[in-house]
Amino acid sequence: MPRKTSSPADEDLLAAARAQGAVVSATQLERWRSAVLLPRNVTRSLGRGRGSTSIAPDGALELVVWLAEHARPGRRPHDLAVHAFGDGFAVPETTVRAAWRAAVQRVVLPGERDAPRPAGDADDRADWAWSVAERATADAASVVLPRRMRRIDKRITAAGVSWAPPDLAQFDRGPASTEPVTAKDFATFAVAGVLAGVSELSGPAMAPHVRALLPAGAVSPIASWLEYPEEPGTDPAEINDGAGTSLLPAGDVREDLLRTIDAATPEQLRAAWRAAADMREWALAQCAAVEAELDSGDLGDATVAWMMSSALGLPRLLIRDVLRDRRPSLSTRVSTAVMLLSLGAGMDRLRELVPDGQFELLPQILPPFLHGLAGVPLPASPA
Structure with missing residues (x-):
C-alpha cells in the first residue's frame, strides 16, 4: 500500500x-x-465554513x-x-x-515469580519476602562499601583523626548488638524491605545496617536514634496519622514508587532527573576533594564533610550507590531519579505527620542536589 x-x-x-x-x-x-x-499536529478551524488546517x-x-x-x-x-x-x-x-x-x-527479583506472593496476612508476606530476598542475594558482593570509600576511611584514620568526636559521641548510646552485618545481610535486608515494606523496616531493624556503613570506630547519632527510640511513635515504622498515611510504605515499596510517580508534577519529575545527574557529580567531587586533602596532608573542609556524611548516614549511602554503579547508563539514571523522587515525597509526608520537626536543619543534613525535591527553602537573597 x-x-x-x-x-x-x-x-x-x-x-x-x-x-x-x-x-x-x-x-x-x-x-x-x-x-x-x-505529539501529533494540532487541528485548528479556519472559521466561517472554510474548513480546518493543522500545525x-x-x-x-x-x-x-x-x-x-x-x-x-x-x-x-x-x-x-x-x-x-x-x-x-x-x-x-x-x-x-x-x-x-x-x-x-522492570525490577523483578530472581525467584520472585516462582513463589506466589501471599495475600493478606502480614506474617506470611514477611516470610515470603525474606525467602525471595535470600535467593535474590545469593551472589551478593563480599563487602558493604566500595574500595574507594574504604581506602579514604583508612587514610583518615591513619592521619590520627577520631571518628568519635565528643560532641557527636554524646548522642550515640552504642550498638544494641555486636553481631556484625555482612554484605549479604545488608543486601538481603534491603530486598526484604522492598518486598514487605514497613513491617520489616522498624528502626531497631534498620540500625545495624546503618552502622554497617560506618568506618571502624565511628559513632552515629542516626543509628542510635533508630536503635533506641526515645518516645513512642518516633520509630520511623510507627510514624503515621492514624488515618492511612504513614511515613514508610506498607507492602511492596515498588507499588508506592508507582504511586509517587503518578502523583508527581512534570516539574518534580524533571527536578528528580536533574538531581540524579547532580548526585553523581556531587559524590565523585566529595571523594576527589577529601583525597586531595589527604594527599596534601592539609585536612580541612572536605575531610569534615566526609566525616559528617558518615554521621548523618544518608549522604554516605548515596556516595556508596554512586561508586557501586561503575557503568552508569540511562536506565540507572532513571532508577536513581525514581529513588530521589521518593525521598522528596517522603520529606513531604514527614512534614505532614510531624509538623513540629526541626526541618530548619535540612540544609545541613541533606546534600544540595536534594534540596529542591525535599522542599528546602532557597537562601534569602542579600538586600
Whole structure:
C-alpha cells in the first residue's frame, strides 16, 4: 500500500528541521508519533465554513531536531522519552510517566515469580519476602562499601583523626548488638524491605545496617536514634496519622514508587532527573576533594564533610550507590531519579505527620542536589 502524502504541516516541520541541520524524514515522524514520542499536529478551524488546517504543536520542532540527533536503532523509546523530557523538550507527558513506571516495573527479583506472593496476612508476606530476598542475594558482593570509600576511611584514620568526636559521641548510646552485618545481610535486608515494606523496616531493624556503613570506630547519632527510640511513635515504622498515611510504605515499596510517580508534577519529575545527574557529580567531587586533602596532608573542609556524611548516614549511602554503579547508563539514571523522587515525597509526608520537626536543619543534613525535591527553602537573597 502506498504511503499517504505528508501533510503541509509535516512538510513545514521537516523543512524547518532540515534548515537546522537535522536529517529527518516523514517516515521517521510517523515512527516517533507511533511510539508517542512526538505529539501529533494540532487541528485548528479556519472559521466561517472554510474548513480546518493543522500545525505542529509548540516545541515540536525542537523535539524533532533532538530526536534526529539521538534516536538510533536499538535505543528504546522509553529511554529517549526520559532523556528528551529531562533535557526540557515537549515529550507527551503520558509517555514520560509510562517510561518512569517501566523503570520500576522492570525490577523483578530472581525467584520472585516462582513463589506466589501471599495475600493478606502480614506474617506470611514477611516470610515470603525474606525467602525471595535470600535467593535474590545469593551472589551478593563480599563487602558493604566500595574500595574507594574504604581506602579514604583508612587514610583518615591513619592521619590520627577520631571518628568519635565528643560532641557527636554524646548522642550515640552504642550498638544494641555486636553481631556484625555482612554484605549479604545488608543486601538481603534491603530486598526484604522492598518486598514487605514497613513491617520489616522498624528502626531497631534498620540500625545495624546503618552502622554497617560506618568506618571502624565511628559513632552515629542516626543509628542510635533508630536503635533506641526515645518516645513512642518516633520509630520511623510507627510514624503515621492514624488515618492511612504513614511515613514508610506498607507492602511492596515498588507499588508506592508507582504511586509517587503518578502523583508527581512534570516539574518534580524533571527536578528528580536533574538531581540524579547532580548526585553523581556531587559524590565523585566529595571523594576527589577529601583525597586531595589527604594527599596534601592539609585536612580541612572536605575531610569534615566526609566525616559528617558518615554521621548523618544518608549522604554516605548515596556516595556508596554512586561508586557501586561503575557503568552508569540511562536506565540507572532513571532508577536513581525514581529513588530521589521518593525521598522528596517522603520529606513531604514527614512534614505532614510531624509538623513540629526541626526541618530548619535540612540544609545541613541533606546534600544540595536534594534540596529542591525535599522542599528546602532557597537562601534569602542579600538586600
